[in-house]
Amino acid sequence: MSETPKDPWARFRTATRARIALGRSGDALPTKALLEFQLAHARARDAVHSAVDFDRLAAELSPLETIRVHSAAPDRPTYLRRPDLGRRLDPASAAALPAGEWDVLFVIADGLSAAAVQVNAAPLVRACTARLGHLRIGPVVLAEQARVALGDEVASAMGARLVALLVGERPGLSAAESLGVYLTWDPKPGRADSERNCISNIHSDGLSIQTAADKLCWLATEAARLKLTGVALKEDAPSLAGPDNEKNQLTDRS
Amino acid sequence: MAGYQCDLGRQRHRFDDLKAVMACASPRRSGDELAGIAADTDERRVAARMVLADLPLKIFLNEVLVPYETDEVTRLIIDRHDADAFRPVAHMTVGQFRDWLLSYQADSAALAALAPGLTPEMVAAVSKLMRNHDLVCVAAKCSVVTRFRTTVGLPGRLSSRLQPNHPTDDPTGIAASTLDGLLYGIGDAVIGINPATDNVPACIALLEMLDAVRTRFDIPVQSCVLAHVTTTMQAMERGAPVDLVFQSIAGTEKANRGFGVTLSLLAEAQEAAKSLKRGTIGDNVMYFETGQGSALSADAHFGVDQQTVETRAYAVARAFDPLLVNTVVGFIGPEYLYDAKQITRAGLEDHFCAKLLGVPMGCDVCYTNHAEADQDDMDVLMTMLATAGVNFVIAVPGADDIMLNYQSLSYHDVLGLRHLLKRPPAPEFEAWLDKAGWLDEQRRLPPWPDQSLVVAALLGSAA
Numbered sequence: 148m149s150e151t152p153k154d155p156w157a158r159f160r161t162a163t164r165a166r167i168a169l170g171r172s173g174d175a176l177p178t179k180a181l182l183e184f185q186l187a188h189a190r191a192r193d194a195v196h197s198a199v200d201f202d203r204l205a206a207e208l209s210p211l212e213t214i215r216v217h218s219a220a221p222d223r224p225t226y227l228r229r230p231d232l233g234r235r236l237d238p239a240s241a242a243a244l245p246a247g248e249w250d251v252l253f254v255i256a257d258g259l260s261a262a263a264v265q266v267n268a269a270p271l272v273r274a275c276t277a278r279l280g281h282l283r284i285g286p287v288v289l290a291e292q293a294r295v296a297l298g299d300e301v302a303s304a305m306g307a308r309l310v311a312l313l314v315g316e317r318p319g320l321s322a323a324e325s326l327g328v329y330l331t332w333d334p335k336p337g338r339a340d341s342e343r344n345c346i347s348n349i350h351s352d353g354l355s356i357q358t359a360a361d362k363l364c365w366l367a368t369e370a371a372r373l374k375l376t377g378v379a380l381k382e383d384a385p386s387l388a389g390p391d392n393e394k395n396q397l398t399d400r401s
Numbered sequence: 402m403a404g405y406q407c408d409l410g411r412q413r414h415r416f417d418d419l420k421a422v423m424a425c426a427s428p429r430r431s432g433d434e435l436a437g438i439a440a441d442t443d444e445r446r447v448a449a450r451m452v453l454a455d456l457p458l459k460i461f462l463n464e465v466l467v468p469y470e471t472d473e474v475t476r477l478i479i480d481r482h483d484a485d486a487f488r489p490v491a492h493m494t495v496g497q498f499r500d501w502l503l504s505y506q507a508d509s510a511a512l513a514a515l516a517p518g519l520t521p522e523m524v525a526a527v528s529k530l531m532r533n534h535d536l537v538c539v540a541a542k543c544s545v546v547t548r549f550r551t552t553v554g555l556p557g558r559l560s561s562r563l564q565p566n567h568p569t570d571d572p573t574g575i576a577a578s579t580l581d582g583l584l585y586g587i588g589d590a591v592i593g594i595n596p597a598t599d600n601v602p603a604c605i606a607l608l609e610m611l612d613a614v615r616t617r618f619d620i621p622v623q624s625c626v627l628a629h630v631t632t633t634m635q636a637m638e639r640g641a642p643v644d645l646v647f648q649s650i651a652g653t654e655k656a657n658r659g660f661g662v663t664l665s666l667l668a669e670a671q672e673a674a675k676s677l678k679r680g681t682i683g684d685n686v687m688y689f690e691t692g693q694g695s696a697l698s699a700d701a702h703f704g705v706d707q708q709t710v711e712t713r714a715y716a717v718a719r720a721f722d723p724l725l726v727n728t729v730v731g732f733i734g735p736e737y738l739y740d741a742k743q744i745t746r747a748g749l750e751d752h753f754c755a756k757l758l759g760v761p762m763g764c765d766v767c768y769t770n771h772a773e774a775d776q777d778d779m780d781v782l783m784t785m786l787a788t789a790g791v792n793f794v795i796a797v798p799g800a801d802d803i804m805l806n807y808q809s810l811s812y813h814d815v816l817g818l819r820h821l822l823k824r825p826p827a828p829e830f831e832a833w834l835d836k837a838g839w840l841d842e843q844r845r846l847p848p849w850p851d852q853s854l855v856v857a858a859l860l861g862s863a864a
Contacts, residue, residue: 155851155860156577163567163574166799166811167581171848174817176799184776184799188808191770227735227771228431259771318770319806348568 164321164352187320194262194315194323196223201289204255207269211276212286216240216301220292234296244304249285251367252307256293260315260323267326267349267356268313274360275311279367295329295343302334309370310334311363316347325350328359330366332376342377344370407448414448419464422456423522424706425449426529428746432694432707432737439706453526454496461522466705467713472654473664478520478716487518498523499530502539502757509556512543516759521652521712524754528708533746536753537789543756545792547724548683549623549644551589551827553792554761559824560793561815562725562763563588566804570597572610578798579614580859585812586819586839586846589830590725590763590793591645591688593625597804604628605641612642618859621829623680623724625688630662630670637673644679645688645724646670652691652713655701664717671721682829685724690765691715692729693747694737707737708747712754719760725793726760728752730782731768732807741778744768748782752791763793767809776800776808783810787818794818820845 154160156168169180176184205213217240220232236244253275255268276284288301298312309332316325326349331338344366349359370376405416416422424433425440426449433439440446462482469475484491489511490498501507528536546554553560565578575594582588592615594607604626611624623644626633630648637643648667649660657663667687674686691714696702702710711728718726728751731744738744748764755762766783768774783794800811818824825831825844834840839855841847849855 155856159573159577159580159860162571163577164803165565165567165574165578165581165797166801167577168851169799169813171813174813174820176811176813180799184801187801188770188775195771228739229435230736231435317806319803320770320801320808321803322806323770 184320187323191318191320191323194260194318197261199257199261199264199291201291204265204269204289208272208287211272214244214286214288216244216288216290216293218290218292218294218297223292226292230294233292233294236297236300241300241304244301246304247285247306248283249305249307250282250309250371251279252285252288252302252305252310254288254290254298254301254310254312256290256295256297256312256314258294258314258327259317260325262324263315263318263326263350264313266324270356271313271326271328271349271359271363274356275363278360278364296336296338298329299331299334299338300336302331303336308333309367309376311367322348322350322353325353328363330363330370330376332370332374342375344376344380405452407452409444409448412444414445416449416452419460420466420704422449422452423466423526423529423709424704426453426526427706427708428529428743430693430707430737430743430747431735431739432697435736436697436702436704436707438704450530454494454499454530456495456526458490458493458495458498458523461520461526466522466709467653467703474652474654474657474713474717477664477720478713481720482520483517485518486515489515490518495523495526496530498527499535502527503535507539507542509542509544512757513759516757519758521716521754521758522709524757525709525712528750528754531753533749533785536749537785540753540756540789544790545756545759545761547685547722547761549680549685549724550621550682551623551829552682553590553724553827555828556790557824558827559787559791559815559819559822560590560763560827561587562590562727562793562795563592564595564795564797564802564809565592566595566797566802568597568804570594570603570607572606575607575610576614579611581798582796582812583618583620583859584849584856585816586826586830586834587796587812587815588620588622589826591623591625593627593647593688595627595805599628599632601632601635601639604632604636605639608636608641608643619833621681621833627688627690630666634670634673637677642679643674643677645686646674647688647690649690649695650714650717651695651699651701652710652717653696653701653703656696656699657717659699659701664720667717667721683724685722685761687721687723688725689714689718689723690727690729691718691751692733693751694733697737698733708750711751712758715755715758715760718755719758723761725763726755727763727765727793727795728755729765729767731772731774732765732805734769735772738772740773741768741775741781744772744774745778745782745785749785749789752786752789756790761792763795764791765795765809767795767807769807779808779810779814783814783818787822787824816846
């Protein structure tokens with residue numbers, strides 16, 4: 148019994164990022180654990196409430212052409228209360244969109260995490276365009292105060308057969324910089340979530356940029372072959388599927 | 402119907418129908434504003450409450466808010482209404498009903514006898530005339546007791562769900578969170594996992610793992626994998642150790658269809674689970690979750706305010722004698738409940754309404770990172786709910802759910818509430834803690850050092 152006691156939790160800590168074995172001060176959290184929690188929550192809130200630096204993003208995407216649009220939600224408080232406005236373009240943005248003919252259009256939406264978009268969006272678009280050189284790829288649309296369905300209106304106005312909408316996911320305490328991608332074939336307003344394919348959890352401790360780009364490009368190619376996205380495409384590729392459509396949760400993340 | 406009106410000085414407030422009165426009488430919340438049915442001024446909100454206070458309770462039996470012909474939840478509510486049980490309050494207005502509920506005559510026995518005579522719309526209406534403290538005081542008089550391997554909901558006790566979620570359903574990761582929770586005496590309501598992947602083999606693997614932990618340590622608890630009801634039914638067909646059948650439910654037929662369920666499917670699942678006879682002291686085999694905003698997000702609210710349509714989900718729940726029901730209040734998002742004030746109010750309403758209807762209500766005291774709320778706000782709600790006699794609360798390691806990306810209560814929080822308010826867990830579970838030698842002389846569960854025999858026994862055997 149003279150040896151240094153072993154941490155009985157050691158093998159469990161490697162299996163989960165859950166806040167296990169925090170210790171106790173009476174019944175409460177010890178100070179260190181309390182402050183670590185507050186830091187994680189502060190970062191998550193900052194990710195929700197800070198703005199994406201779209202100028203910097205455009206510069207990082209250069210020489211790809213970019214177009215800036217804004218949703219019908221004028222500011223963040225409105226965006227959070229009115230999901231319907233975040234799914235529509237403001238009239239000025241809608242009027243300014245150039246019509247064209249594209250195989251794929253990338254739309255980058257700030258969503259619920261500015262940090263996720265700032266860190267991950269440009270590298271992911273670059274990784275995808277490198278893989279999709281044979282396709283006609285439209286200008287990258289940068290969308291402010293935007294939700295997933297905004298991509299449908301943008302892409303249908305610009306004449307794209309497929310839209311890949313990149314969006315900052317709702318931050319958790321352990322992942323405040325998580326990006327999601329929603330792929331929609333024949334995008335037009337009114338598309339249901341079941342008609343999309345999702346790749347989620349793209350961040351430094353989750354799905355890597357390269358793996359995400361591989362999945363996205365595989366799905367884009369299959370979508371063009373089958374002329375659809377959504378549940379039917381997912382069934383053929385279970386290993387590449389995003390979150391389940393049938394998840395039994397009382398939530399609405401789009 | 403000519404509608405309703407209320408004259409307040411120079412202003413006459415008109416309301417087209419009963420639905421409008423109910424919606425305008427609700428405390429302000431983002432979901433009703435999103436639906437375009439909320440009162441647009443504070444005065445109009447009070448005017449609606451004044452109209453509501455003078456309406457007879459009986460009106461809700463004659464004037465349904467969602468059509469009887471096209472909604473099986475409305476049919477369930479009306480067809481199962483117990484007129485005899487309703488008789489003691491049948492002559493009252495909604496305002497008189499509030500006064501009676503708060504009176505000494507309305508004791509536990511009277512409220513239990515009344516429950517089958519009440520409809521969701523009646524309890525929703527009276528809740529709109531109550532302050533938060535009223536909601537606590539009346540709910541505290543209600544007791545709804547259910548049993549499987551533990552007895553949940555006894556007066557003076559507080560149970561908890563241990564929620565060991567993991568983003569990839571990793572068995573060791575889930576075991577880690579489970580064992581950590583057991584060391585805090587958490588889990589007497591249920592050990593319940595939200596699976597990351599909803600398919601039958603994954604569900605069975607998790608069920609078998611939880612059952613192995615339970616039997617290895619001989620813990621009087623029930624387990625649950627919160628997969629879709631159809632997944633759990635298939636797991637039962639394949640012989641999986643299913644204790645409880647879980648399902649998310651809502652207050653209209655259309656919203657339930659959005660969840661992929663009907664009343665007959667739920668009945669089928671309940672029968673299948675009961676036939677396994679796995680409960681040792683009771684056969685309450687269902688577990689439901691509900692939450693304000695779910696009907697609106699499914700575009701299935703029919704112009705009914707979100708609090709009223711939420712209470713209709715409790716009529717669905719009580720038809721299946723559940724062991725556990727909980728509202729997920731702050732989980733659904735700020736477009737339905739914007740901030741801590743709205744979340745707190747909704748949590749207390751949901752608990753009050755469910756208990757009056759005879760539903761064994763618990764609560765996931767929680768919020769997401771895009772809502773204006775934090776752990777300080779959860780402290781308030783959890784303390785009020787525990788005082789109100791909530792059947793159980795949900796707890797995750799360090800309050801951080803790493804799979805669903807939101808914050809609930811921590812194991813610490815539950816232990817603190819129990820010790821502060823002197824509310825021990827379910828008696829069978831408390832006896833297990835006692836037998837294991839985990840309780841101190843004041844019957845508290847003290848912190849055990851990592852090198853203690855208690856920790857070694859739990860973690861060592863799990864190797």
